[in-house]
Amino acid sequence: MNKEHLWQAWCDGCAHPNPGHIGLGALLLEPDGSRHELSQRSPHSGCNNEAEARALLATLQLARTLQASALLIHCDSDVVVRLAQNASSTEAARLAPLFAEIRAQIKCFDQFELRWIPQHRNTEADHLSRSALGLPTRSPAKPRKRK
Structure with missing residues (x-):
């Protein structure tokens, strides 16, 4: 990807209770470092x-509205990363129209990459999604001991 024009984003969603109300959170960074935040109740x-x-x-x-053309998105949901990139998947069939819309939006970018990251590297987007529902910031996960 051309780093000179690369926008980066971190996104997260939460449902409270699960299932329940949906909070959306995202942090977008322009190539010059300018920040844009999204925190809204769906x-x-x-x-x-x-x-x-x-x-x-x-x-x-939001990235399209801000006229990003090269975008790298980080997401801590393995399911979402897999399904957003696999049109033939039958997993989560109820959400198939939503994933079709996601794939259509992805095609609007000149360059696009979606990467999975662990939850502890997505704290800002998590905070924004939880804030949208009036939920407190999640406590940091305790490191797991290796066996």
């Missing part, structure tokens, strides 16, 4: 996977 309700997918869609829409 008009939809659903499960955590739907919340994560809707957060990705909202991130794509």
Whole structure:
């Protein structure tokens, strides 16, 4: 990817309770370092996977509005990363129209990459999604001991 024009984004969604109200969060960084934040309550309700997918869609829409052409998005949902890139998947069939919309939005970018990251590297987007529902910041995960 051309780093000179590369926008980076981190997105996260939460459902409270699960299933329940959906909060969307995203942080977008322009190539010059300018920050754009998204923290909004979705008009939809659903499960955590739907919340994560809707957060990705909202991130794509915001990036297009801001006229990004090269975009790298980080997401801590393995399910969303897999399904956003696999049109033939039958996993989460109920959400197939949402993932079709995500794939259509992805095609609008000259360069695009979606990467999975661990949850502890997505704290700002997590905070933004939880804030949209009036939820407190999540406590940091305790490191796991290796066996």
